[in-house]
Amino acid sequence: MAYINGIGKTKFGILNKSLAQIMYEAMMKAFDDSGLGISDIGAIFISNFLGGPCENQLHLNAVLASLMPGAFKPIVRIETACASGGSAIWQALLATNKFDNVMVIGAEKLSSLSTEGTTTAIAMAGDRQVDQSAGLIFPANYALMAQQHMRKYKTTHYDLELVALKAHENAKLNPLAHFFEKEITIDEIRRSPVVASPLTVYDCSPLTDGASAVIISKNRYEHSVEVIASALVTDTISLTQRDSLTSFPAAKIAARKAFDEANIAPEVVDVIELHDCFTIAELIGMEDIGICKPGESKEWIQEGKTTRYGDLPINPSGGLKGCGHPIGATGVSQVYEITAQLRGEAGKNQVVPSPEIGLTHNIGGVGGTAVITILRK
Amino acid sequence: MAYINGIGKTKFGILNKSLAQIMYEAMMKAFDDSGLGISDIGAIFISNFLGGPCENQLHLNAVLASLMPGAFKPIVRIETACASGGSAIWQALLATNKFDNVMVIGAEKLSSLSTEGTTTAIAMAGDRQVDQSAGLIFPANYALMAQQHMRKYKTTHYDLELVALKAHENAKLNPLAHFFEKEITIDEIRRSPVVASPLTVYDCSPLTDGASAVIISKNRYEHSVEVIASALVTDTISLTQRDSLTSFPAAKIAARKAFDEANIAPEVVDVIELHDCFTIAELIGMEDIGICKPGESKEWIQEGKTTRYGDLPINPSGGLKGCGHPIGATGVSQVYEITAQLRGEAGKNQVVPSPEIGLTHNIGGVGGTAVITILRK
Numbered sequence: 119m120a121y122i123n124g125i126g127k128t129k130f131g132i133l134n135k136s137l138a139q140i141m142y143e144a145m146m147k148a149f150d151d152s153g154l155g156i157s158d159i160g161a162i163f164i165s166n167f168l169g170g171p172c173e174n175q176l177h178l179n180a181v182l183a184s185l186m187p188g189a190f191k192p193i194v195r196i197e198t199a200c201a202s203g204g205s206a207i208w209q210a211l212l213a214t215n216k217f218d219n220v221m222v223i224g225a226e227k228l229s230s231l232s233t234e235g236t237t238t239a240i241a242m243a244g245d246r247q248v249d250q251s252a253g254l255i256f257p258a259n260y261a262l263m264a265q266q267h268m269r270k271y272k273t274t275h276y277d278l279e280l281v282a283l284k285a286h287e288n289a290k291l292n293p294l295a296h297f298f299e300k301e302i303t304i305d306e307i308r309r310s311p312v313v314a315s316p317l318t319v320y321d322c323s324p325l326t327d328g329a330s331a332v333i334i335s336k337n338r339y340e341h342s343v344e345v346i347a348s349a350l351v352t353d354t355i356s357l358t359q360r361d362s363l364t365s366f367p368a369a370k371i372a373a374r375k376a377f378d379e380a381n382i383a384p385e386v387v388d389v390i391e392l393h394d395c396f397t398i399a400e401l402i403g404m405e406d407i408g409i410c411k412p413g414e415s416k417e418w419i420q421e422g423k424t425t426r427y428g429d430l431p432i433n434p435s436g437g438l439k440g441c442g443h444p445i446g447a448t449g450v451s452q453v454y455e456i457t458a459q460l461r462g463e464a465g466k467n468q469v470v471p472s473p474e475i476g477l478t479h480n481i482g483g484v485g486g487t488a489v490i491t492i493l494r495k
Numbered sequence: 496m497a498y499i500n501g502i503g504k505t506k507f508g509i510l511n512k513s514l515a516q517i518m519y520e521a522m523m524k525a526f527d528d529s530g531l532g533i534s535d536i537g538a539i540f541i542s543n544f545l546g547g548p549c550e551n552q553l554h555l556n557a558v559l560a561s562l563m564p565g566a567f568k569p570i571v572r573i574e575t576a577c578a579s580g581g582s583a584i585w586q587a588l589l590a591t592n593k594f595d596n597v598m599v600i601g602a603e604k605l606s607s608l609s610t611e612g613t614t615t616a617i618a619m620a621g622d623r624q625v626d627q628s629a630g631l632i633f634p635a636n637y638a639l640m641a642q643q644h645m646r647k648y649k650t651t652h653y654d655l656e657l658v659a660l661k662a663h664e665n666a667k668l669n670p671l672a673h674f675f676e677k678e679i680t681i682d683e684i685r686r687s688p689v690v691a692s693p694l695t696v697y698d699c700s701p702l703t704d705g706a707s708a709v710i711i712s713k714n715r716y717e718h719s720v721e722v723i724a725s726a727l728v729t730d731t732i733s734l735t736q737r738d739s740l741t742s743f744p745a746a747k748i749a750a751r752k753a754f755d756e757a758n759i760a761p762e763v764v765d766v767i768e769l770h771d772c773f774t775i776a777e778l779i780g781m782e783d784i785g786i787c788k789p790g791e792s793k794e795w796i797q798e799g800k801t802t803r804y805g806d807l808p809i810n811p812s813g814g815l816k817g818c819g820h821p822i823g824a825t826g827v828s829q830v831y832e833i834t835a836q837l838r839g840e841a842g843k844n845q846v847v848p849s850p851e852i853g854l855t856h857n858i859g860g861v862g863g864t865a866v867i868t869i870l871r872k
Contacts, residue, residue, distance in 0.1 A: 167553065168553075170547045174618075174619055175623045176576060176619040177576035177619065177620040177732060177859055177860050177863055177864070179575050179863070179864060180576070180620075180729055180860055181732050183729035183731060184622070184732045184733065184736060187730075187731050190744070190748050192728065193864075194727070197554075197571075197574055199554035205571045208571070209586060209589075212586075212590050212593055216589055242546075242547055242551055242552055242554065245558070245561070250551065350538075350570075350571070351568075351569060352556050352567065352570045353567060354560060355558050355560070355561045359561060367567070371567050482556075482557065483557055486554055
């Protein structure tokens with residue numbers, strides 16, 4: 119289908135740099151990794167959610183062009199809330215029909231806003247008439263889902279704590295993670311204050327700045343990883359229009375389409391980067407992808423099946439919870455991390471034995487957008 | 496390459512409707528026009544610039560999905576400032592490799608903001624560090640270009656008045672134009688107050704709401720118009736980084752690429768929809784496209800060559816000046832208008848003899864983005 123032929127990523131964290139700076143940094147790292155330069159790139163797809171409120175800056179394609187005057191490339195910006203990165207990759211893959219090499223750069227600079235300002239800005243991913251006016255911000259949305267998951271499947275907060283603990287155990291080793299070298303114990307997680315019951319601080323991904331870039335090529339190069347499927351599916355923006363609060367139909371359908379496109383079964387996946395914007399999202403994501411049955415994700419977590427040494431490592435990078443969730447960068451960063459895993463270059467976060475097939479799961483809002491990408495060594 | 500197989504457009508003006516409503520209305524009109532339905536559409540590309548400040552609503556792909564629950568389509572949003580519409584069409588064309596039929600919906604709802612709020616919001620299309628901090632908003636940017644064009648080529652404000660008069664003469668006949676049935680005389684234009692010298696009120700396109708949709712298909716149908724070229728080029732975001740103030744390099748390069756791709760010369764174009772966000776932009780656009788030499792556009796205007804009855808009608812719809820400039824909708828609306836012209840269905844705005852080849856010219860900011868699309872009957 120197409121090949122990931124270069125990856126780059128800034129440190130994720132609170133960065134004293136502008137959107138333009140981190141886009142450029144991630145881009146240059148991907149060039150260094152690939153051996154390609156700007157003249158080899160046919161088009162660039164930028165993924166960003168909140169350039170407007172965070173920097174009063176839209177038209178980011180021209181901002182990027184300003185950093186390479188005279189290049190005159192086709193560059194566009196894609197926005198689908200927290201799934202912007204996956205969506206930009208989906209679009210870039212379509213573009214490999216026309217161009218030999220294309221680039222995706224995801225970037226977000228959340229720390230420019232106050233915490234309250236960020237919450238208000240992120241609420242724009244939810245329906246303005248129903249959800250925003252009712253104060254149904256994202257921690258509240260995911261709390262409703264957690265309540266229903268607990269009620270229906272006897273999931274407990276302890277299961278969520280195990281998800282958070284795993285994320286931090288992995289992020290601790292990842293030099294680019296927001297929470298690199300941060301030691302977190304299950305007791306600290308258990309004692310953390312409630313955000314929206316039953317979710318506590320450690321159930322929520324942090325506000326983070328960062329950028330990621332990948333180069334996607336029509337042809338295979340030396341270090342390439344193959345993209346064998348990419349599926350993007352949209353659904354209603356608000357939970358109030360859904361039949362179930364324990365699953366995202368868009369993610370289930372995207373996963374099924376992606377597995378069909380790749381012509382593989384969920385069982386053969388070796389490693390997953392999953393959109394754990396909240397811990398409950400990891401349990402729901404596992405069930406939506408179809409690696410376990412509805413309600414069984416908690417047992418997988420309890421049995422340690424998804425740790426770095428388990429049968430199916432999930433978020434060995436630290437995920438959104440441990441690496442941070444610079445919104446527009448997240449979906450691109452997931453592909454970065456899976457590519458590193460499939461190349462065997464994930465350092466202390468490397469999954470062993472060396473994985474052959476990896477999957478990324480990127481969600482916008484409360485499942486209004488879902489993008490599943492499958493990669494093969 | 497691909498075919499325009501359905502078009503739809505709302506009234507352009509101050510509308511008492513939401514972004515969701517006008518997106519839906521334009522979409523349904525395009526379905527009615529094409530005979531296709533949502534089940535025939537493989538993917539949808541939304542073009543919108545200011546959903547954030549105008550409606551506190553991003554994640555518009557999920558907003559649209561909410562209007563057709565159960566459809567689970569791939570939908571994304573594209574933003575490249577005022578060139579968002581052209582950019583979405585450029586992307587949709589890439590997608591016809593994968594999907595038989597795709598849709599582009601451009602929409603903007605500017606009237607939700609105060610005039611001052613809109614000016615601030617639109618300024619996000621300009622560089623935040625250089626232009627925004629200096630107060631270099633878009634009328635000021637284009638005024639600088641007009642001053643230089645006047646100095647270099649002896650263009651006068653009378654030439655700009657003729658551009659405005661032509662726009663209103665055409666818009667007066669177009670039922671979907673913001674200024675439908677509005678009579679404007681050259682005296683009124685001449686007496687209008689200065690906005691940014693030398694530009695006056697009648698040199699500026701108005702703040703307008705509206706939506707447009709087109710369906711693009713891999714195969715030719717009965718009423719299809721062929722897309723024979725589409726070129727998207729980016730440049731520096733700020734005029735302060737440019738060598739010249741009388742031309743947009745991105746537009747010149749995009750036009751050259753498009754003519755190369757279509758394998759035609761500028762001389763064979765029969766009708767143009769040109770991004771006249773300000774009257775001076777029409778003169779510069781004519782020169783950038785290459786239909787006349789630098790500095791000669793004023794003579795074309797003086798000789799009436801670009802009126803509806805001239806050698807090469809430009810903006811027979813009324814353009815941005817006469818129809819309004821609902822930013823995300825504009826580039827899509829241009830393709831709507833050219834398609835209507837090539838089909839011979841442009842009503843009182845129809846160019847005669849029936850045109851064979853049409854071109855759209857869509858600009859973001861002050862030439863940070865340029866998209867040229869060429870269509871053939």
